[in-house]
Amino acid sequence: MEFTREIKAVFGDNKGRFPFCNCLIIDDEIKAVIDTGGGDPLHSRGFDPDLVILSHYHPDHIRDAASFNRPVYCHPADIPPVEKEEILLDYTSFRELGDTRARMVLEFLRYRPLPVTGSFADGDVLNFGRVQLRVLHTPGHSPGHCCFYAEREGVLFSADVDLTSFGPWYGHNSCELDAFEESIKRIMSLQPAVVISGHNDPVRGGEVQAALQAYLEKIAERDRLLLDFLERPATLEEMTDQKFIYGKHPEPAFLYRHFEKKMLKKHLDRLFTRGQVQVGGKAYRRLEKRQKFFYGGQD
Numbered sequence: 001m002e003f004t005r006e007i008k009a010v011f012g013d014n015k016g017r018f019p020f021c022n023c024l025i026i027d028d029e030i031k032a033v034i035d036t037g038g039g040d041p042l043h044s045r046g047f048d049p050d051l052v053i054l055s056h057y058h059p060d061h062i063r064d065a066a067s068f069n070r071p072v073y074c075h076p077a078d079i080p081p082v083e084k085e086e087i088l089l090d091y092t093s094f095r096e097l098g099d100t101r102a103r104m105v106l107e108f109l110r111y112r113p114l115p116v117t118g119s120f121a122d123g124d125v126l127n128f129g130r131v132q133l134r135v136l137h138t139p140g141h142s143p144g145h146c147c148f149y150a151e152r153e154g155v156l157f158s159a160d161v162d163l164t165s166f167g168p169w170y171g172h173n174s175c176e177l178d179a180f181e182e183s184i185k186r187i188m189s190l191q192p193a194v195v196i197s198g199h200n201d202p203v204r205g206g207e208v209q210a211a212l213q214a215y216l217e218k219i220a221e222r223d224r225l226l227l228d229f230l231e232r233p234a235t236l237e238e239m240t241d242q243k244f245i246y247g248k249h250p251e252p253a254f255l256y257r258h259f260e261k262k263m264l265k266k267h268l269d270r271l272f273t274r275g276q277v278q279v280g281g282k283a284y285r286r287l288e289k290r291q292k293f294f295y296g297g298q299d
Helices: 076-083 085-092 099-108 177-190 207-229 236-241 253-273
Strands: 007-010 023-027 031-034 051-053 072-074 125-127 132-137 146-150 155-159 194-197 277-280 283-286
Touching: 072 076, 076 085, 099 253, 132 177, 155 177, 177 207, 177 253, 194 207, 207 253, 236 253, 253 277
Parallel strands: 031 051, 051 072, 155 194
Antiparallel strands: 007 023, 023 031, 125 132, 132 146, 146 155, 277 283
């Protein structure tokens, strides 16, 4: 899909859904592709970029990047897991799945370590000729997650601030909930005319702010679901059984359950810090304002 003569989106296999993604092509004096997990739709175009840009380290966005055999650029905070499998296993928490399952997931995602040539920082302007993209460091989904904004055209590539009905995703060890909220608010302040994301259809015009607001509110909605459920004590495992976030756990079910548990734990940790839940042994419970919370260990 063309947005300008030089800015084009390629919508990946499976409609850009995990384990694929949508990609941005800059077809200018300097040619670039941002994210490479599009699968056949990306490679069948025969596009030959001068360089590859990664919005972040997640394997569904960097898969097949090595096949272009071009210089690769990424934010410094996400370079380690791009380059080294051992670090990726820790950043994602795949190591916690056990060796066999971790290997299965890496193969499923077609992860291959990839040397990174260079980096960029928040506020940098990437000049391709007619097109100039401003780098927005938008952490939360990953430490080095970045969006790319063609300010003159009003076109934002938001990567995994993806404006899906599912809402924000933060199921890895390296995801950070408060930072994700702040990143969404920063994008809202820009008021882009078009948002192209990694896993959804483009959003345009007056729909952009509404979509960002609905996306942001998903986080608070999940807080409320947990607090309502925790009128009575429950363990993290019991809450994971409720499938509050995913609704269901498709195959491979062990992986989606793992992500669900990780995301719920981030909410619980934040609610504990805010004094809204208490923990006794492995059980959590909503904390009424008149109570004093106590700490008895966490799952």
